[in-house]
Amino acid sequence: MSHDASHPAHLAHHFDSPEQQNQSSSLGMWLFLAQEVMFFGGLFVAYAVYRFKYADAFAVASGHLSLFWGAVNTVVLICSSLTMALAVRCGQLGDKRGIIRYVVATMILASVFLGIKGLEYAHKYEDQLVPGPQFEYVPDFDSYSVPVTAETADPNFAGHVQLFYSFYFVMTGLHALHMVIGLGLMVWLIVKAAKNHFSSEYYTPVEMTGLYWHFVDIVWIFLFPLVYLVWRH
Amino acid sequence: MSSPSDHHHVMPVRTYLNVFGALLVLTVLTVVVAFFDLGPLNVAVAVTIASAKAYVVLLYFMHVRYSNRIIWLTAAAGFVWFVLMLALTLSDYATRGWLPYPEAW
Amino acid sequence: MTKSRTHYLNVNHTVGSWLFTVDHKRIGLMYLGTILFFFLLGGIAAVLFRVELMTPGSTLMESETYNRLFTMHGITMIFFFLVPSIPAVLGNFLLPIMLGAKDLAFPKLNLASWYVFTIGGLLGLGSIIFGGVDTGWTFYTPYSSTYANSQVILAALGIFIAGFASIMTGLNFIVTIHKMRAPGLTWFRLPLFVWAHYATSIIIILGTPVIAITILLVAIERIFQVGIFDPALGGDPVLFQHLFWFYSHPAVYIMILPGMGVISEIIACFSRKRIFGYKVVAMSSLAIAILGFFVWGHHMFVSSQSMYAGMVFSILSFLVAIPSAIKVFNWTATLYGGSIKLDTPMLYALGFIGLFTIGGLTGLFLATMAINIHVHDTYFVVAHFHYVMVGGMVMAFFGGLHFWWPKMTGRHFSEMLGRITAVVIFIGFNLTFFPQFIVGYLGMPRRYHIYPEEFQIFHVLSTAGAAVLAVGYLLMAAYLFHSLILGKRSSRNPWKAIGLEWTIPSPPPTENFIDTPVVDYEAYDYSLERAYEDDEEDHS
Structure with missing residues (x-):
């Protein structure tokens, strides 16, 4: 283990250079994200199978979600991705105050997203659309909000609608959980930035949190059309 | 690299x-x-x-x-693997009705 | 102790120095202790139900107990022993050393993985203590999600959590192999052990998250009564099988590939030859890792999967045989003309080659749709995967453990007892599992403990074999434990092997290498002078 003068404090003993350390972190983070793709991927495959089998039920069920709030949340999350990207840019430039400013902005946007999500959940709870024993859905054939097809006339139609909501809650719930973890990471970033740990030479944690946050954004980019936009015409 | x-x-x-x-x-x-x-x-x-x-x-x-190639590769691997998982799983559901199974064994 | 040299074992003796260590070698040993505990647990379950199976009727236990025992055996052996065994123990210990690195890229993550694994293991253990699980290790829905009245949630969470330990290890390995190789250690100078772990880690990263989400869905379905696979809502239980086998078939390769890496090391060393077709063997690991992902449907030929999907999966399954066969052929070609020494590790390696070949070839029977329907869920399947898992993987694990035992502990085990035990285990194994091919072919279904009397002879043979196997394992435990205290001290390179791990003292110092090594030779270059050097100078 060499203790030459060029050995900066943030360099762990088993790495030879900060470059090697940063590249290792970066590759590690990307592998983690690949893992995350497959984690959500399992859910998306299951969703795809059911949507393939019960297209009409999924269309009807999706129509009960609020397109307005879904779209607002999409915009909010894209904004938060922008602020996060700018926070990383401040990291590259060694702008400590910039990091804090943009990370706080990201956290505010994330909180708005989660707040809206919470309201949507509460609304679904009132409508008894939360899956489980209390789930209640009566297809409304009379007002033509549900067209009569071979599938919607299936006595188990309500069951298929419930399946949609199972996926809605599990998918958006896991996504929200990832956001909460992201918020925790950002608190850590602010503490580290305030303690002056970052410089233009070392801002790896900002960079990695940024990658994580953009991944969370990408998941939502796919969730939004798949969950909210099934049947709008 | x-x-x-x-x-x-x-x-x-x-x-x-x-x-x-x-x-x-x-x-x-x-x-x-x-x-x-x-x-x-x-x-x-x-x-x-x-x-x-x-x-x-x-x-x-x-x-x-x-980023360097290995990052490209890692990012691509996640998505490609997901698509393959989806494709092979759906290959089952899409072809189920093609040939009826015998009614009794 | 005549000469006191500081190494990773004696650098510090406190409990805290182990529990908070970030040294990959110590973490490897901690993993060794943990997985051997689960091996013992799974083994005890096996002994119990093998005894029950000696008689056609229900003698010792009822069906409920029997179901819980074979589930316990499956879950502990697969998720808490086989999957972590070679990567987390030997891989952890050796990978950085083979790369000429001081540690894995993320030492804290490595320690965290042990804790996560242990927590997962404790939940699994809890599920056994609070009454066990009766779904079989496969957790098929809707039985597991709706009907089973056992500790499914605990076991599912345990597996979910242990999965993340495995992901952490895999991630760490890939980054370490990419970024921390010593100067001169190019990709095609890497030991095949490293290649095998690289391939394994790819499967872990891309496969394990899928089982995590799947098993989480089962847990969610049980806890919140949210229908996901529930047929009452129109849910599809076969979908669970798709997702489950998307991981669990590649998981077979997670288990066997590291074993293949160990075998390559041992074969090269004990035939004093470079592995025949080194590059092809390295690439075949990657081929197995990739192809292994696209064959999962061969577990589902009789589960109402479309026949067309079945055909595709069947063909793809045959393809996996190609890289696997390449390995077997190349090992045999390496043996040809080599100066073979039949030391203990070599006996395990040779056992591996034979038994893995039987296990692999019977896998082709099972990938054939028509034959699969005949032998589906019979003891033929049980025998097949035990030939791969125990005959292959466990043999490789013990071969590797013996091979690197002097490196890890600095002590020699009794070579004579080692050889005897290897033979006992080989005999015991075949006596246990070969009759199961026959009885399975004759129609004995798996997971039943009451069976027609004409099958009894096979079950008695099998139980007798299990007893021999148990004696072998206990004997091994005894002499290995004995060697820790009274074993002869080992030199730097007791087997005269080539590889960076043999250039450093046994046991290695905490930082592995005093100076970063420079590699200017090919892997397994047994023509090198250094392979024959006498290294008496560092005997103590």
């Missing part, structure tokens, strides 16, 4: 704003398209637009454009 400049490649704020604008436009587009009945193409269009958005986020926000 890569020069230090890869890691420190600073993009102008303008690039970020352009990407942001593109993402907003694509979001509006995907909502608008959803109101047209394109039959089975609806899903295809929605997923294509979402993929385009994800691609832009990957390239610019996540700096993949300026």
Whole structure:
């Protein structure tokens, strides 16, 4: 283990250079994200199978979600991705105050997203659309909000609608959980930035949190059309 | 593998704003398209637009454009593997009705 | 102790120095202790139900107990022993040393993985203590999600959590192999052990998250009564099988590939030859890792999966045989003309080659749709995967453990007892599992403990074999434990092997290498002078 003068404090003993350390972190983070793709991927495959089998039920069920709030949340999350990207840019430039400013902005946007999500959940709870024993859905054939097809006339139609909501809650719930973890990471970033740990030479944690946050954004980019936009015409 | 400049490649704020604008436009587009009945193409269009958005986020926000090959490969592997999982699973569901099983063994 | 040299074992003796260590070698040993505990647990379950199976009727236990025992055996052996065994123990210990690195890229993550694994293991253990699980290790829905009245949630969470330990290890390995190789250690100079772990880690990263989400869905379905696979709502239980086998078939390769890496090391050393077709063997690991992902449907030929999907999966399954066969052929070609020494590790390696070949070839029977329907869920399947898992993987694990035992502990085990035990285990194994091929072919279904009398002879043979196997394992435990205290001290390179791990003292110092090594030779270059050097100078 060499203790030459060029050995900066943030360099762990088993790495030879900060470059090697940063590249290792970066590759590690990307592998983690690949893992995350497959984690959500399992859910998306299951969703795809059911949507393939019960297209009409999924269309009807999706129509009960609020397109307005879904779209607002999409915009909010894209904004938060922008602020996060700018926070990383401040990291590259060694702008400590910039990091804090943009990370706080990201956290505010994330909180708005989660707040809206919470309201949507509460609304679904009132409508008894939360899956489980209390789930209640009566297809409304009379007002033509549900067209009569071979599938919607299936006595188990309500069951298929419930399946949609199972996926809605599990998918958006896991996504929200990832956001909460992201918020925790950002608190850590602010503490580290305030303690002056970052410089233009070392801002790896900002960079990695940024990658994580953009991944969370990408998941939502796919969730939004798949969950909210099934049947709008 | 890569020069230090890869890691420190600073993009102008303008690039970020352009990407942001593109993402907003694509979001509006995907909502608008959803109101047209394109039959089975609806899903295809929605997923294509979402993929385009994800691609832009990957390239610019996540700096993949300026990263070395192994990062490219890792990012690609996740998506390719997901698509293969989806394709092989759906190959079962899509072909189930093709040939009836004997009624009794 | 005549000469006191500081190494990773004696650098510090406190409990805290182990529990908070970030030294990959110590973490490897901690993993060794943990997985051997689960091996013992799974083994005890096996002994119990093998005794029950000696008689056609229900003698010792009822069906409920029997179901819980074979489930316990499956879950502990697969998720808490086989999956972590070679990567987390030998891989952890050796990978950084083979790369000439001081540690894995993320030492804290490595320690965290042990804790996560242990927590997962404790939940699994809890599920056994609070009454066990009766779903079989496969957790098929809707039985597991709706009907089973056992500790499914605990076991599912345990597996979910242990999965993340495995992901952490895999991630760490890939980054370490990419970024921390010593100067001169190019990709095609890497030991095949490293290649095998690289391939394994790819499967872990891309496969394990899928089982995590799947098993989480089962847990969610049970806890919140949210229908996901529930047929009452129109849910599809076969979908669970798709997702489950998307991981669990590649998981077979997670288990066997590291074993293949160990065998390559041992074969090269004890035939004093470079592995025949080194590059092809390295690439075949990657081929197995990739192809292994696209064959999962061969577990589902009789589960109402479409026949067309079945055909595709069947063909793809045959393809996996190609890289696997390449390995077997290349090992045999390496043996040809080599100066073979039949030391203990070599006996395990040779056992591996034979038994893995039987296990692999019977896998082709099972990938054939028509034959699969005949032998589906019979003891033929049980025998097949035990030939791969125990005959292959466990043999490789013990071969590797013996091979690197002097490196890890600095002590020699009794070579004579080692050889005897290897033979006992080989005999015991075949006596246990070969009759199961026959009885399975004759129609004995798996997971039943009451069976027609004409099958009894096979079950008695099998139980007798299990007893021999148990004696072998206990004997091994005895002499290995004995060697820790009274074993002869080992030199730097007791087997005269080539590889960076043999250039440093046994046991290695905490930082592995005093100076970063420079590699200017090919892997397994047994023509090198250094392979024959006498290294008496560092005997103590």
